[in-house]
Amino acid sequence: MRAYDIILKKRNGEVLEKEELEYMINGCVNGTIPDYQTAAFLMAVYFKHLTRQETYYLTEIMRYSGDTIDLSQISGITVDKHSTGGVGDKTTLVLGPMVAACGAKVAKLSGRGLGHTGGTIDKLESIPGFKTNIDMTRWIEQVNTIGFAIAGQTANLVPGDKKIYALRDVTATVDEPSLIASSIMSKKLAGGADAFVLDVKVGSGAFMPDVDSAKELAKIMVDIAKKAGKEAVAILTNMDEPLGNKIGNALEVIEAVDTLKGNGPDDFTNLCITLGKYMLKMALSMDLKEAEKRLEESISSGKAYEKFLEFVQAQNGDIDYVVNPTRMLTNDGVYEMKAEQDSYLCKINTQKVGIAANLLGAGRESKDDKIDYSVGFDFLKKPGDLLKKDDKIVKIYYNDEIRLEESISTLKKAIRCGKKENVEKNQLIFDIIG
Amino acid sequence: MRAYDIILKKRNGEVLEKEELEYMINGCVNGTIPDYQTAAFLMAVYFKHLTRQETYYLTEIMRYSGDTIDLSQISGITVDKHSTGGVGDKTTLVLGPMVAACGAKVAKLSGRGLGHTGGTIDKLESIPGFKTNIDMTRWIEQVNTIGFAIAGQTANLVPGDKKIYALRDVTATVDEPSLIASSIMSKKLAGGADAFVLDVKVGSGAFMPDVDSAKELAKIMVDIAKKAGKEAVAILTNMDEPLGNKIGNALEVIEAVDTLKGNGPDDFTNLCITLGKYMLKMALSMDLKEAEKRLEESISSGKAYEKFLEFVQAQNGDIDYVVNPTRMLTNDGVYEMKAEQDSYLCKINTQKVGIAANLLGAGRESKDDKIDYSVGFDFLKKPGDLLKKDDKIVKIYYNDEIRLEESISTLKKAIRCGKKENVEKNQLIFDIIG
Numbered sequence: 001m002r003a004y005d006i007i008l009k010k011r012n013g014e015v016l017e018k019e020e021l022e023y024m025i026n027g028c029v030n031g032t033i034p035d036y037q038t039a040a041f042l043m044a045v046y047f048k049h050l051t052r053q054e055t056y057y058l059t060e061i062m063r064y065s066g067d068t069i070d071l072s073q074i075s076g077i078t079v080d081k082h083s084t085g086g087v088g089d090k091t092t093l094v095l096g097p098m099v100a101a102c103g104a105k106v107a108k109l110s111g112r113g114l115g116h117t118g119g120t121i122d123k124l125e126s127i128p129g130f131k132t133n134i135d136m137t138r139w140i141e142q143v144n145t146i147g148f149a150i151a152g153q154t155a156n157l158v159p160g161d162k163k164i165y166a167l168r169d170v171t172a173t174v175d176e177p178s179l180i181a182s183s184i185m186s187k188k189l190a191g192g193a194d195a196f197v198l199d200v201k202v203g204s205g206a207f208m209p210d211v212d213s214a215k216e217l218a219k220i221m222v223d224i225a226k227k228a229g230k231e232a233v234a235i236l237t238n239m240d241e242p243l244g245n246k247i248g249n250a251l252e253v254i255e256a257v258d259t260l261k262g263n264g265p266d267d268f269t270n271l272c273i274t275l276g277k278y279m280l281k282m283a284l285s286m287d288l289k290e291a292e293k294r295l296e297e298s299i300s301s302g303k304a305y306e307k308f309l310e311f312v313q314a315q316n317g318d319i320d321y322v323v324n325p326t327r328m329l330t331n332d333g334v335y336e337m338k339a340e341q342d343s344y345l346c347k348i349n350t351q352k353v354g355i356a357a358n359l360l361g362a363g364r365e366s367k368d369d370k371i372d373y374s375v376g377f378d379f380l381k382k383p384g385d386l387l388k389k390d391d392k393i394v395k396i397y398y399n400d401e402i403r404l405e406e407s408i409s410t411l412k413k414a415i416r417c418g419k420k421e422n423v424e425k426n427q428l429i430f431d432i433i434g
Numbered sequence: 435m436r437a438y439d440i441i442l443k444k445r446n447g448e449v450l451e452k453e454e455l456e457y458m459i460n461g462c463v464n465g466t467i468p469d470y471q472t473a474a475f476l477m478a479v480y481f482k483h484l485t486r487q488e489t490y491y492l493t494e495i496m497r498y499s500g501d502t503i504d505l506s507q508i509s510g511i512t513v514d515k516h517s518t519g520g521v522g523d524k525t526t527l528v529l530g531p532m533v534a535a536c537g538a539k540v541a542k543l544s545g546r547g548l549g550h551t552g553g554t555i556d557k558l559e560s561i562p563g564f565k566t567n568i569d570m571t572r573w574i575e576q577v578n579t580i581g582f583a584i585a586g587q588t589a590n591l592v593p594g595d596k597k598i599y600a601l602r603d604v605t606a607t608v609d610e611p612s613l614i615a616s617s618i619m620s621k622k623l624a625g626g627a628d629a630f631v632l633d634v635k636v637g638s639g640a641f642m643p644d645v646d647s648a649k650e651l652a653k654i655m656v657d658i659a660k661k662a663g664k665e666a667v668a669i670l671t672n673m674d675e676p677l678g679n680k681i682g683n684a685l686e687v688i689e690a691v692d693t694l695k696g697n698g699p700d701d702f703t704n705l706c707i708t709l710g711k712y713m714l715k716m717a718l719s720m721d722l723k724e725a726e727k728r729l730e731e732s733i734s735s736g737k738a739y740e741k742f743l744e745f746v747q748a749q750n751g752d753i754d755y756v757v758n759p760t761r762m763l764t765n766d767g768v769y770e771m772k773a774e775q776d777s778y779l780c781k782i783n784t785q786k787v788g789i790a791a792n793l794l795g796a797g798r799e800s801k802d803d804k805i806d807y808s809v810g811f812d813f814l815k816k817p818g819d820l821l822k823k824d825d826k827i828v829k830i831y832y833n834d835e836i837r838l839e840e841s842i843s844t845l846k847k848a849i850r851c852g853k854k855e856n857v858e859k860n861q862l863i864f865d866i867i868g
Contacts, residue, residue, distance in 0.1 A: 040606065043481075173445075
């Protein structure tokens with residue numbers, strides 16, 4: 001077998017055998033195939049795509065390229081949730097405790113943020129003492145006792161995906177649905193859960209800019225899960241405006257706590273209920289209506305909030321910061337951006353908001369950047385809201401005046417005000433695939 | 435500027451600026467851009483192509499990536515010929531002396547063979563003593579005195595093309611017309627001639643399998659030459675059967691000598707006259723009819739043959755081997771392949787013949803392979819010929835019995851016999867672009 005022939009075959013639009021994909025991916029990972037051949041192969045895949053079967057093979061090859069996690073010591077069905085990434089997406093922080101409070105088991109591996117979207121682990125680390133580098137035994141134990149645990153991804157999970165992703169990232173071959181789907185699903189399947197809820201974001205702040213391409217991605221991911229003998233449902237949700245009102249690590253923990261107490265923004269609360277009911281359906285074979293009721297009760301009864309406290313304590317976090325979450329806001333100043341005239345808030349460009357948050361110091365552009373947990377945005381107005389001159393639109397939590405200036409300049413480009421008929425407001429849930 | 439953005443731009447089908455192509459190619463050559471980014475870029479070019487203007491820029495960037503040759507010390511217009519490569523193509527050996535005998539100046543840089551097509555330098559080295567590693571001063575001097583000289587390509591000519599070609603060769607991105615054209619023309623332009631006759635081969639033994647794609651390549655090459663302020667004409671010629679009757683280094687020199695003496699095969703003689711008349715037209719502003727007459731006279735008068743002797747002597751070759759060319763045939767044996775029954779010779783697959791010649795030892799698969807000059811084929815029959823049982827079709831000159839067996843087995847697959855209506859016989863010249 002020769003890498004050249006495999007590149008040529010895919011370039012000509014032919015379907016590859018499992019052995020050919022294995023030869024290519026394993027050769028790339030172990031260094032017997034030079035990166036320039038893999039790069040040419042990935043660009044050929046970008047143009048000629050992979051069939052569902054090829055995509056499944058690729059997923060399995062990457063899934064088994066390193067360690068895999070055995071969750072058989074967790075009693076019952078373990079359910080995992082994945083989001084394709086968005087701005088202001090603190091869903092895991094609410095969903096985990098809610099679903100665990102209803103009796104399901106959530107064993108979650110999470111990542112750090114890179115680029116314009118934040119990472120769950122970064123958000124949790126806003127709470128002093130919080131640890132995610134826990135070993136697998138303790139992680140499984142915690143899922144069995146509390147029902148919910150989060151660990152950072154271990155070094156040797158899916159090295160194949162890591163290597164391929166690193167190459168895609170520098171060769172403009174990231175945004176091909178079959179490659180996105182196999183990358184996500186190889187990690188999920190290596191993580192060992194039995195069932196998956198996949199939150200596929202659509203819009204200006206997401207991988208997938210429109211509903212059609214998001215639907216395609218969702219279908220591919222659900223197909224992979226089914227081919228692997230797992231359950232999965234994908235939910236297409238709106239990322240054309242930031243999720244909830246708060247963006248930034250500590251601010252998002254604060255909003256998560258508010259939501260667990262029943263005081264969260266409507267859009268975010270609804271998303272958590274929607275994702276949660278599918279998780280309960282798969283984990284506990286619960287009827288969707290019943291699941292929704294139980295999730296709402298977990299909030300009104302305070303059980304979801306208590307579960308979050310339990311979870312933070314178990315992972316070494318100082319729960320006093322959960323009880324009094326504004327303690328995390330150690331920032332120097334707050335700047336209030338105001339409406340310049342009477343108008344409507346028409347649109348908030350999510351990607352630009354994410355970039356503006358990074359300019360404040362909330363995220364990282366490269367792996368080794370330090371995060372400033374306390375900075376971020378609190379939107380007091382959202383698209384569709386009427387603005388009177390001097391109404392506060394957004395509060396900016398900052399530490400550095402120069403960074404503040406840069407962030408304001410980008411944020412201004414992200415917010416569009418105008419006439420009522422120019423308001424762009426999408427529904428929260430576009431579709432459910434499963 | 436970032437390589438990533440340039441890859442993305444081409445991947446999305448956008449047109450690149452000269453500065454972007456410069457950044458990409460120069461970065462690849464000097465090592466500041468990793469090969470995997472160049473490989474992804476080349477695959478994106480394969481799918482999205484280059485405009486004529488981009489192709490010209492790429493050619494110029496590669497042309498000036500190393501040394502260029504100054505032919506200003508040659509009096510008059512120098513004309514160069516390039517063939518895209520074929521099997522049995524000994525054209526340069528006849529064309530050079532013929533055209534020089536008519537008064538034109540031919541300063542030719544030639545290459546060695548690789549893969550299933552032979553190289554002019556290898557053929558000439560069948561003549562003991564023949565040297566092509568002559569320095570540029572002597573080369574120019576020889577063109578001024580004799581009218582014709584051949585040098586091997588110097589190390590630092592078009593390093594950009596060498597590097598890019600090496601990457602294309604292992605990433606399945608060779609057969610894109612804009613890349614083929616810029617590769618050829620960067621070398622030609624760096625070689626310094628004023629005018630070019632481009633012999634674009636079409637058919638089973640050529641880069642370009644059909645007339646349409648060959649025409650496209652021809653148009654791009656002529657366009658590049660014109661943009662560079664040079665004259666060029668491209669002639670589309672048949673490579674769906676081997677050119678002439680003899681294939682193999684010494685055998686092709688023998689056939690060239692026969693042709694210079696007026697005893698060559700019709701197809702090969704006609705091709706030389708056709709290419710030659712366009713060379714004379716460009717070099718000496720000669721009318722095509724007049725040029726054809728002069729070329730025919732150069733043969734009938736013996737002047738072309740004398741020019742060849744002069745040329746071989748000037749480049750240190752032992753002319754006794756030209757006078758008695760069968761002395762070059764130092765092979766052990768000759769095997770005669772015969773017709774198994776009465777039939778017509780319908781088709782000779784050129785690429786397979788080239789491969790069969792390599793199996794005998796006539797070519798090289800990798801750079802360091804040694805060539806056996808004396809082996810090869812002499813076709814006594816060509817497509818369209820009537821065969822009686824036991825008629826000799828081809829004589830195989832060999833040195834090694836095992837290699838002979840392998841070669842016969844491939845050659846048998848190359849030759850198809852059958853009914854008269856199944857004869858595949860194409861015209862020699864498909865089109866002239868200029």
